[in-house]
Amino acid sequence: MSDADRDRLLPHAQDGIEEYDNPLPGWWVWIFWVTIVFSLGYWAYYQLGPGPTVIAVYEAEMKAAAERQPKAVASAITDASLAALEKDAAAMAKAKEIFATRCMPCHGDRGQGIVGPNLTDEYWMHGGRLTEIYETISEGVPEKGMVPWKTQLSPDEIAAVTAYVGTLRGTNPPNPKPAEGQKVAADGSPLR
Numbered sequence: 391m392s393d394a395d396r397d398r399l400l401p402h403a404q405d406g407i408e409e410y411d412n413p414l415p416g417w418w419v420w421i422f423w424v425t426i427v428f429s430l431g432y433w434a435y436y437q438l439g440p441g442p443t444v445i446a447v448y449e450a451e452m453k454a455a456a457e458r459q460p461k462a463v464a465s466a467i468t469d470a471s472l473a474a475l476e477k478d479a480a481a482m483a484k485a486k487e488i489f490a491t492r493c494m495p496c497h498g499d500r501g502q503g504i505v506g507p508n509l510t511d512e513y514w515m516h517g518g519r520l521t522e523i524y525e526t527i528s529e530g531v532p533e534k535g536m537v538p539w540k541t542q543l544s545p546d547e548i549a550a551v552t553a554y555v556g557t558l559r560g561t562n563p564p565n566p567k568p569a570e571g572q573k574v575a576a577d578g579s580p581l582r
Contacts, residue, residue, distance in 0.1 A: 467549060469577070472520035475553035485554035488547055492539070501558035503567030506536065510561045515571035519579060524552040 399408050435441040475481050490499070496506035507515055516526045527548050530538030539548060574580055
């Protein structure tokens with residue numbers, strides 16, 4: 391071992407291992423100091439300066455998320471409001487289009503049922519009241535393969551489709567799917 395190497399040895403040893411006094415690389419020292427300066431500037435900007443607080447950022451994100459959510463239906467969904475919608479020709483025309491593109495592959499063009507249940511008879515699997523039909527369309531029935539339409543249709547569109555499905559009751563199309571579910575009265579309430 392040379393004298394230069396001996397001068398660099400620290401005056402202690404551990405388990406027979408002697409340690410050199412090597413300085414850190416210059417680039418490492420610069421990164422260390424830059425990090426300290428950046429953290430001081432960051433702290434001053436957000437704690438003492440114009441930077442938004444954590445609460446302000448949270449409130450802004452919640453406001454933006456609320457704006458992205460679909461708007462609630464102006465009126466409460468009731469059996470009466472859905473039944474009244476059945477008389478709105480413009481809403482029924484729009485609902486018929488939606489039914490033809492979204493519902494027809496499973497329920498048939500006349501609601502007679504293909505993969506999905508028959509919508510024209512007096513038997514209903516998930517409730518026959520218009521509000522129950524609205525809930526079924528909105529939330530879907532994933533275990534039966536029906537997607538929740540609330541993510542793809544507005545509440546007004548779901549209400550119109552619900553009213554349209556209400557108009558299909560008792561239409562007796564050709565080749566209907568056999569009855570499934572519980573028999574309900576004309577207003578959709580369960581029979582006892």
